[in-house]
Amino acid sequence: MSFLRNKVDQLKKPFLKGAKYEKYAPAFSALETFLFVPNHTTKKGAHIRDAVDLKRTMITVVIALLPALFYGIYNTGFQYYSQLGEAFTFWDAFLHGAIKIVPMIVVSYAVGLGIEFIFAILRGHEVNEGYLVTGLLIPMIMPVDFPLWMLAISVAFAVLIGKEAFGGTGMNILNPALLARAFAFFAYPTFMSGDKVWVSEALNVDGISGETILGKLAAGKELSYTAAEMFSGAIPGSVAETSTLWILVGAAILILTGVGSWRIIAGGFIGAALMGLLLNQFPVNALLGFPWHQHLLVGGLAFGIVFMATDPVSAAQTLKGKWIYGILVGIFCILIRVLNPAYPEGVMLAILLMNVFAPTIDHYVVSAHINRRKKRLIAVQNIKTVS
Amino acid sequence: MSKDIRIRKGVSLKLKGEASKVVKEAPRSEIHSIQPPDLLGIIPRLMVKEGDTVKAGDPLYHAKTNENLKIASPVSGKVTEVVRGQKRRILEIRIQADAKPVYKDFGKKDRSKIKAEEVKALLLESGCWPFIKQRPYDVIANPEDSPRDIFISTYASAPLQADIEFILKDLQEAFQAGVDALAILVGKKVHLGVEKNSTSYLKDISNAVIHKVSGPYPAGNVGVLIHHIAPINAGERVWVINPNDVAIIGNLFLHGKFDATKIVALAGSCVKNPQYYKLVQGAALETILRENLHQGDHRVINGTVFTGQKASASGYLGFYNNTVSVIPEGNNYRMFGWMPFKDNQIPSIYNTSLFRLFGKKESVVNTNLNGEERAFVVTGEMESVFPFDVYPMQLLKACLANDIEKMENLGIYEIAPEDFAVIDYASSSKIEAQEIIREGLNLMIKEVG
Numbered sequence: 001m002s003f004l005r006n007k008v009d010q011l012k013k014p015f016l017k018g019a020k021y022e023k024y025a026p027a028f029s030a031l032e033t034f035l036f037v038p039n040h041t042t043k044k045g046a047h048i049r050d051a052v053d054l055k056r057t058m059i060t061v062v063i064a065l066l067p068a069l070f071y072g073i074y075n076t077g078f079q080y081y082s083q084l085g086e087a088f089t090f091w092d093a094f095l096h097g098a099i100k101i102v103p104m105i106v107v108s109y110a111v112g113l114g115i116e117f118i119f120a121i122l123r124g125h126e127v128n129e130g131y132l133v134t135g136l137l138i139p140m141i142m143p144v145d146f147p148l149w150m151l152a153i154s155v156a157f158a159v160l161i162g163k164e165a166f167g168g169t170g171m172n173i174l175n176p177a178l179l180a181r182a183f184a185f186f187a188y189p190t191f192m193s194g195d196k197v198w199v200s201e202a203l204n205v206d207g208i209s210g211e212t213i214l215g216k217l218a219a220g221k222e223l224s225y226t227a228a229e230m231f232s233g234a235i236p237g238s239v240a241e242t243s244t245l246w247i248l249v250g251a252a253i254l255i256l257t258g259v260g261s262w263r264i265i266a267g268g269f270i271g272a273a274l275m276g277l278l279l280n281q282f283p284v285n286a287l288l289g290f291p292w293h294q295h296l297l298v299g300g301l302a303f304g305i306v307f308m309a310t311d312p313v314s315a316a317q318t319l320k321g322k323w324i325y326g327i328l329v330g331i332f333c334i335l336i337r338v339l340n341p342a343y344p345e346g347v348m349l350a351i352l353l354m355n356v357f358a359p360t361i362d363h364y365v366v367s368a369h370i371n372r373r374k375k376r377l378i379a380v381q382n383i384k385t386v387s
Numbered sequence: 388m389s390k391d392i393r394i395r396k397g398v399s400l401k402l403k404g405e406a407s408k409v410v411k412e413a414p415r416s417e418i419h420s421i422q423p424p425d426l427l428g429i430i431p432r433l434m435v436k437e438g439d440t441v442k443a444g445d446p447l448y449h450a451k452t453n454e455n456l457k458i459a460s461p462v463s464g465k466v467t468e469v470v471r472g473q474k475r476r477i478l479e480i481r482i483q484a485d486a487k488p489v490y491k492d493f494g495k496k497d498r499s500k501i502k503a504e505e506v507k508a509l510l511l512e513s514g515c516w517p518f519i520k521q522r523p524y525d526v527i528a529n530p531e532d533s534p535r536d537i538f539i540s541t542y543a544s545a546p547l548q549a550d551i552e553f554i555l556k557d558l559q560e561a562f563q564a565g566v567d568a569l570a571i572l573v574g575k576k577v578h579l580g581v582e583k584n585s586t587s588y589l590k591d592i593s594n595a596v597i598h599k600v601s602g603p604y605p606a607g608n609v610g611v612l613i614h615h616i617a618p619i620n621a622g623e624r625v626w627v628i629n630p631n632d633v634a635i636i637g638n639l640f641l642h643g644k645f646d647a648t649k650i651v652a653l654a655g656s657c658v659k660n661p662q663y664y665k666l667v668q669g670a671a672l673e674t675i676l677r678e679n680l681h682q683g684d685h686r687v688i689n690g691t692v693f694t695g696q697k698a699s700a701s702g703y704l705g706f707y708n709n710t711v712s713v714i715p716e717g718n719n720y721r722m723f724g725w726m727p728f729k730d731n732q733i734p735s736i737y738n739t740s741l742f743r744l745f746g747k748k749e750s751v752v753n754t755n756l757n758g759e760e761r762a763f764v765v766t767g768e769m770e771s772v773f774p775f776d777v778y779p780m781q782l783l784k785a786c787l788a789n790d791i792e793k794m795e796n797l798g799i800y801e802i803a804p805e806d807f808a809v810i811d812y813a814s815s816s817k818i819e820a821q822e823i824i825r826e827g828l829n830l831m832i833k834e835v836g
Contacts (some may be wrong), residue, residue, distance in 0.1 A: 001700045005720055008595065018679065022799070033725070033759065036720035036723075037720065037724030037755070037757060038756075038759060039717070039719050039720050039755070041686075041753075042755075043716050043753045043818055045811040045823065046811035046812045047692045047693070047695065047712075047714065047754050048453055048692045048752045048753075048812060049757050049758075050735050051723065051733035051757050052813075053756075053758025053759070053815055054758065054764055054765075054815055055725030056740075057737075057739060057765055058727050059725065059726065059727055060727045063727065111524065126759055126761070129761075130764065136703040137569065162613075169764060170761065180716060224827045245489065256740050257727070257737065258737045261767060293429045307825065312764060312765045312766040315766070316766075317766035317780065318766075319767050319770050358774065362781075366797070376620060
C-alpha cells in the first residue's frame with residue numbers, strides 16, 4: 001500500500017499549488033480520493049469526526065440499487081425471450097439484458113462524470129459524489145431500447161441545467177435523474193411511451209409487443225399479469241423499476257444504514273395507498289377500479305418512492321417536512337396516473353412536482369416553528385408587563 | 388420546581404484513555420500563562436509590565452470597556468513576558484511562579500450578611516468575574532446586566548471529559564459557598580444540572596434548583612439545560628458558569644483568596660497514565676505530559692475532543708478547562724476508506740459502517756476528517772443528533788448568509804458554538820458548524836448587542 005501511495009504522491013506533483021497543471025487538481029483529487037481517504041485532519045471545530053462521508057453515503061445508495069439493477073437486467077432478457085416463445089436459460093436472459101443495459105450505464109457515467117469533471121476544473125471545486133448515484137439511476141429508469149445518443153443528451157441536459165446551473169450537488173431543486181427522464185419523455189416521446197418500447201427489440205421484431213400495465217389499463221385492454229408477477233417484477237417496464245421485491249430489499253438497505261429517509265418512504269406508500277383506496281370507490285373505468293394495493297406494485301411507484309423521492313437534496317429538508325412530502329408524492333402519483341391516463345408516468349411527474357414544492361413545505365414547517373418561538377416571547381413579555 | 392430532563396438525541400461515544408479516578412499533585416509549573424484570547428468578549432488593557440511582581444489575585448489586565456473587570460494572576464511571581472501577535476494583540480501573559488505562592492488577601496466574607504453589590508465588586512476585583520459567561524453569544528458576562536437566571540451543569544457527558552462529581556468530591560464547602568454567592572448576586576436560586584444517578588452531595592446543594600439530567604452527549608452542555616428548563620428569548624440574559632469555577636469563587640468567599648487550583652483530567656489514548664492532576668490555572672501542560680505520552684504524532688487538546696482548543700505539548704492550561712485530551716493525529720491515508728462496511732473500528736453513528744456490530748467498547752479515534760468538506764447534501768442528519776428545538780441546518784444557513792432576522796427567528800439566542808460540536812462530528816459533509824455559529828454570534832453582537 002505504501003508503494004502505491006508513493007506512486008500517487010509522485011503523480012500528484014504536477015497538480016500541486018503553483019505547479020504546471022494546478023487547475024486540473026480537482027480532477028486528480030477526485031481520482032486520488034477514490035483510492036485513498038485523504039490525510040486531512042481537523043483544523044477547527046470538533047477534533048474528531050464520524051467515519052461517514054459523502055462517498056460512503058453515495059456508495060451505499062449504489063449498493064442498494066444493485067439488486068433491482070441485476071433483476072432488471074435479467075427481466076430484460078426474460079421479457080424478450082418469453083415473448084418470442086424461445087426456450088432460454090437464466091444466463092441467456094441475463095446476457096441479453098447485459099448487452100443492452102451495460103452500454104447505457106457506461107454512456108450515462110461517461111457523459112455525466114465528464115461534465116462534472118469539467119465543471120469542477122472550471123470552478124475550482126472538488127468533484128462531488130452525487131453523480132455516482134444519478135449516473136446509475138438514469139439508465140435504470142429508461143426504456144431498454146432507448147438510443148444511446150438520446151441518453152447522452154438527456155444526461156447532459158440533466159447535469160447541466162438540472163444541477164450545475166444551480167451550483168452543483170446539494171444546490172439542485174429537481175432530482176437530476178428524474179429530470180433526465182422527463183427531458184427524454186417530452187423530447188423523444190416515441191421512444192418513451194406507447195406499446196413498442198417497453199420490451200427489448202419490440203420496435204424491430206413483430207412478434208413482440210411490450211405494453212406496460214398502466215398502458216394497458218389506460219387503453220382498456222385485458223390484464224394478463226398476476227399480482228405476484230407484478231410484485232416479483234416479471235412485467236414489461238423501464239429497465240429496473242419493475243421488481244417491487246428487489247426494490248424493497250434496496251429500501252431495507254437504505255433504511256437500515258440510515259442513508260435513506262424512512263419517513264419519505266413510509267409517507268409515499270401511505271399516500272399512494274390512501275389515494276388508491278379513495279379512487280377505488282368510483283370504479284367507472286379500468287384505471288379507477290384497479291385495486292389500490294396493485295397500484296403500489298406497478299408503474300415504478302416503488303422505485304420512485306424508494307430511490308428518487310428520498311434524494312435528500314431535492315426532497316423536503318426538515319424531518320416533519322419529509323413526512324408531508326412523502327405523503328404528497330404518493331397522493332399525486334396515483335392522482336396523475338389515474339385521472340390523466342395520457343401520463344402513466346405519474347410517479348415521475350409527482351416527484352418532480354413535489355421537488356418544486358419541497359422548499360414551500362419546509363417554509364411552512366419552519367414558519368410554524370418560528371411562530372412558536374415568537375409566541376413564547378410574547379407570553380414572556382406579557383408576564384413582565386403584568387408584574 | 389425540579390424537573391427531570393431526559394435527552395435522547397445525541398452521540399454516545401466511548402473513547403479509550405479515560406482518566407482513572409486518582410488525583411496526583413502535578414510537578415510545579417515554573418511558568419504560568421494567561422491567554423486573553425480564551426476570554427471571549429474582553430479587549431485587554433494591561434495593568435502590569437514585564438518585570439513587575441504580582442501576588443496571586445493581583446490584576447494583570449482589565450477590560451477595555453470596564454476597568455473594574457479585572458483578570459488576576461493565578462500565581463505569585465514575576466511577569467516575565469507579554470507575548471503579542473499581529474497588530475500587537477496580546478496572546479499571552481507569562482508569569483514566573485514563586486516556589487511558595489503568596490495570596491492577595493480579599494478578606495473573608497460572611498455570606499449571611501453580604502449584599503449583591505458587594506459580591507459583584509469582590510468578583511470583579513478578585514479576577515473571578517470572567518468565570519461567569521453570558522448566554523446568548525457565549526461571551527463573558529457584562530457586570531451591568533441583571534440576568535434572568537444562572538445555570539450550572541455538573542453533568543459531564545462528553546467523552547474523556549473530567550468527571551465533575553469526582554473533581555468536586557472534596558470541595559463541598561467551597562462549592563456550596565460559591566452557589567450561595569451566586570444566588571446572592573442574582574437574587575434568586577441558581578439552576579443546577581446534576582447527573583440523574585448522582586450519589587454525591589451535588590443533589591443536596593441548597594440555594595439551588597436541582598435538575599436531574601440524563602442522556603448522551605451533549606446532554607451535559609449547560610445550553611441543553613437552559614433550553615429544556617427555560618429557553619432564552621430575545622432580549623434576555625442568562626449567565627452560566629463552570630462547576631469547578633464555582634468552587635474557586637466559593638474559596639474566595641471562605642478564605643479571602645483567589646486560589647485558582649483545579650483538578651484536571653488528563654485523558655486520551657496517547658496518554659500512558661490517564662488520571663487526574665492538581666494544577667493551577669495557566670500551568671504549563673508539559674508538567675503533566677512529560678514522559679507520559681506514547682510514541683507518535685499526537686494532538687494535545689485544551690478541553691474535550693469535541694469543543695477543546697488545539698494546543699501543543701509546550702502549551703498552557705486554558706482558562707476554563709478541566710480536561711486535557713491527547714489523541715493521535717490522523718494525518719495518514721486510508722486506502723478505499725470510503726467503502727461502506729470497511730474500517731469498522733472508526734466510530735460512526737450511521738450504519739454505513741459496522742461499528743455498532745464490531746466496534747470496540749473503547750475506541751481509539753484520531754483527528755482525521757474521514758472525508759472532505761462538501762455542500763449540505765444529507766438533510767435531516769443534523770436534526771437527528773441535535774437535542775434542541777432549533778432547526779440546525781436552517782440556522783447554519785442563516786449564519787452563512789448573515790441574515791440576522793432569520794438567525795433571531797430560528798433561535799440563535801438559545802445556542803452556543805459548543806452545542807454545535809455534535810454537528811461538526813456527525814455531519815457527512817464535514818461542516819465546521821461551531822465556527823459558522825461563532826461568526827454568526829459575533830455578527831449578532833456587532834449588530835444587535
